[in-house]
Amino acid sequence: MITVIIISIFGLLILLLSIFGYKISARTPEDYMLASRGIGITVMFFFVLFAISSAWTFYGYPGFLYQHGVFYVYFIWGAVVSFACLYMFLGPRLWAIARLNNFLSPIEIVAERYNSRALRIIVSLIMLAFIVPYIGIQPLGVGLGFKALTGISPVFGIVYATVLLIIIVFLGGMRTTAWVNVLLGTIYTVAFLGSLVWVINRVFPGGLREAVNVVESNFPALYVAPGPQGYFRPSIIGGALIVGLMGFAWPHVVMATLTAQDKSVFKWVPLLALVVGGLGFYTIPFLWGGIVAPAISHMEGTLVPPMLGLEADNVVQTIITQYLPGWFAGFVLIGVIAAAVSTAAVQLMTSAIFVSRDLIYGGLGKKMRPEQMVFVTKLAVIGLILLALVVALQYRMALALYLTKIAVPGFAQWATLLIGAILWRRSTRQGALCGILGGTAYLVAGYFYPPIVFHLENPLIPALVLNIILFVVVSLLTPPPDSETIHRFYDEVDEYLEQA
Amino acid sequence: MREIIKHRPGKAYLLVLLLGIIGMLYMVRHFDRKILVFGILPLPFFAGICFLTILAVAHLIYAFKYWPYR
Numbered sequence: 001m002i003t004v005i006i007i008s009i010f011g012l013l014i015l016l017l018s019i020f021g022y023k024i025s026a027r028t029p030e031d032y033m034l035a036s037r038g039i040g041i042t043v044m045f046f047f048v049l050f051a052i053s054s055a056w057t058f059y060g061y062p063g064f065l066y067q068h069g070v071f072y073v074y075f076i077w078g079a080v081v082s083f084a085c086l087y088m089f090l091g092p093r094l095w096a097i098a099r100l101n102n103f104l105s106p107i108e109i110v111a112e113r114y115n116s117r118a119l120r121i122i123v124s125l126i127m128l129a130f131i132v133p134y135i136g137i138q139p140l141g142v143g144l145g146f147k148a149l150t151g152i153s154p155v156f157g158i159v160y161a162t163v164l165l166i167i168i169v170f171l172g173g174m175r176t177t178a179w180v181n182v183l184l185g186t187i188y189t190v191a192f193l194g195s196l197v198w199v200i201n202r203v204f205p206g207g208l209r210e211a212v213n214v215v216e217s218n219f220p221a222l223y224v225a226p227g228p229q230g231y232f233r234p235s236i237i238g239g240a241l242i243v244g245l246m247g248f249a250w251p252h253v254v255m256a257t258l259t260a261q262d263k264s265v266f267k268w269v270p271l272l273a274l275v276v277g278g279l280g281f282y283t284i285p286f287l288w289g290g291i292v293a294p295a296i297s298h299m300e301g302t303l304v305p306p307m308l309g310l311e312a313d314n315v316v317q318t319i320i321t322q323y324l325p326g327w328f329a330g331f332v333l334i335g336v337i338a339a340a341v342s343t344a345a346v347q348l349m350t351s352a353i354f355v356s357r358d359l360i361y362g363g364l365g366k367k368m369r370p371e372q373m374v375f376v377t378k379l380a381v382i383g384l385i386l387l388a389l390v391v392a393l394q395y396r397m398a399l400a401l402y403l404t405k406i407a408v409p410g411f412a413q414w415a416t417l418l419i420g421a422i423l424w425r426r427s428t429r430q431g432a433l434c435g436i437l438g439g440t441a442y443l444v445a446g447y448f449y450p451p452i453v454f455h456l457e458n459p460l461i462p463a464l465v466l467n468i469i470l471f472v473v474v475s476l477l478t479p480p481p482d483s484e485t486i487h488r489f490y491d492e493v494d495e496y497l498e499q500a
Numbered sequence: 501m502r503e504i505i506k507h508r509p510g511k512a513y514l515l516v517l518l519l520g521i522i523g524m525l526y527m528v529r530h531f532d533r534k535i536l537v538f539g540i541l542p543l544p545f546f547a548g549i550c551f552l553t554i555l556a557v558a559h560l561i562y563a564f565k566y567w568p569y570r
Binding site for chain 1: 540
């Protein structure tokens, strides 16, 4: 009963925030899609941190550490540095180009830079193909949490999270999504950290050292490569770092750079990402999955025996349910819902913009008045979330594996043309098209026929290498961009960044 | 980025980043032994803590002393 009350209050709070966001919004595409480019340092940091920290951080990541060894933390280190680098190296120019030209999406930036409508359609479709299933995984994660806590069907959790998502994005747009992210992220952190401290106090009076001793004695393979199931060979660990380093290409994170209020955001956010995000927040799931959860599962008289396969995704929630009072487990579930919703809302918002602004308006050339564009984006929100759920239900896999083996390699395929568009004057439309098409085709082929990617666990690296080679070679072999493009995307931006 | 590679502090900042990544990859060869720093921190975790701390210090110095987008 207490869980139902907590969940109802939480839902009402989100609804009120979204209605408030709707009332103060300007009903223009720039306001709905980019919060009128007015997000400051603090909101931006939490907006991005919790856009990244999804239900995966609570289920998939600790579940994978728990099952395969602590080496998966290398993915997190790579990702944290990558997000800092995005804001440090690419962010200022992306922000300036978008401001100078009134662009509303990063795909619009690259399409205009390469002067290619075909590229706009192709990049949009590829990004949507990899991000849509990821959106669907988030409500599924909530459903899992509901089931672990209450025993009721996961359908209830899935429907609840989906409705919340639609309310936030449909009513509020990017501004409300950012604000709600700060609120949800705070709830998530309190629940995640609070449960960790409480469980340690209750189960291990000797603190973390006692928990580590249990793992050392009863499950030592967790701390020695290649891990308990032989998964983490050296190439896999190095690969995890490199996959993490491609985090700067996540479309929903790139999108956020366009919403910055001014260029000081790009000075502070990398520092906050490294210190508060990397050294602070991401330590919590590591301690859960790398020390506390395995120690509990391998100690005498445990209430949570070792869990394997997809079940391992659920280990943290199961431990909380078994060892902490019911009301706190309900609060933690709210934290998980917050994590899932905060990420999926940004992904949904970004995807809907890709559909309306890049596919329909820019790609297919359908003329729209500003209010029509907002309306079409809202329709896309509903269509995309339904599609995401169908895809996620159809093809279930461990959260950690979907993120690192499918989503990130897919997002990485536009990294080359994105960097080229803002940093390399000589890059051309033909190079961009060949790179993304060749890299993506090779990546997808590698999923179905592993020998062509040398049976690598993660086909990102060979696909990215092919992408880069095609991009560079074809760019150098084709005529350079005209002087007007160079002036618009480089010289004007240099001047603007010096003056703004 | 273009502004950062144009001056020496920016190049030094990028060098720290590059060396950090190489260092992280180098550390992998020691993961076949159980090493717990201070008795509680597994080596992959501790390596990352050091990596991020070094980068944070480098960023602090670069961004607040040599920031190119003034």
